[in-house]
Amino acid sequence: MVREGQSRGREKGVWWSQVRLWTVAVVSLALLSACFIVSCVVTYHFTYGKIGKRLSELHTYHSSLTCFSEGTRVTEKVWGCCPSAWKSFGSSCYFISMEENFWSKSEQNCIGMGAHLVVINTEAEQNFIVQQLNESFSYFLGLTDPQGDEKWQWIDQTPFHENVRFWHPNEPNFSAERCASIVFWSPGKWGWNDVFCDSKRNSICEMKKIHL
Incomplete structure (x- = not known):
């Protein structure tokens, strides 16, 4: 037991x-x-x-968005969305404004749409943008030289790289012209030009694309 x-x-x-x-x-x-x-x-x-x-x-x-398929991420589709009437390229959306304004007013208009004046980081981006432009007009960029001492600054604080710039020959050339524009000059070339900030020009707005 x-x-x-x-x-x-x-x-x-x-x-x-x-x-x-x-x-x-x-x-x-x-x-x-x-x-x-x-x-x-x-x-x-x-x-x-x-x-x-x-x-x-x-x-x-914006009342409506347009979304584009941008491949797949693992098992799900990736969609990039821009406001309707805006152009899609890379990770950004672009709007070409045909309303002529001073630089500061142009930037305010971009802000009012959730964007800012365009910041150009690559040659590919520049080439895409100029395809959307009218050769008869000049367009403000989000690039300024606040003190007129050739220390150019992008509106979104992106560092201004000397190797990524597309000035026309001999530009910039006048310290009183403290804003940058993109303009077509013969023979057949788009480039940047320093201009007076209180001159009236068209403009280009840019915002980050939404990915779903």
Whole structure:
């Protein structure tokens, strides 16, 4: 009888050990699941929450958006959206304004649409933009020389790189002309020119594209 009791005791001990093991496993799995859910919620909040906020902001300026398929990201499609009537290129949307204004007023108009005057970072971007322009007009860029000391600055604080500039020959050439425009000069070339900020010109607005 003693041996049988000892056997039952060992069996009970093994059983309790297995129960504890399974309990630990279940609790661990529950904690992992909770962490995963929290992670998903946080990711959704920061990713899709920001997208939703940006879409909401755009809808306050624009009645409709146009979205373009831009390939796939893992298993889901990626869509890039711009306001209707804006042009899509790279990660940005562009609007060609045919309303002539001073530089400051042109920038205010862009801000009023959730954008800013265009910032040109690459030759490919410049080539795309000039395809949308009318050779008869000059267009303000988001580029200024506030002090007239040849320290040109982009409106969005993008560093002004000497190797990414498209001035016409011998431009800029006058310190009192503290704003930049893009203009077509013969023979057959678009380029930048320094101009008076209080002159009236057309303009180009740029905003970041929304990706869904």
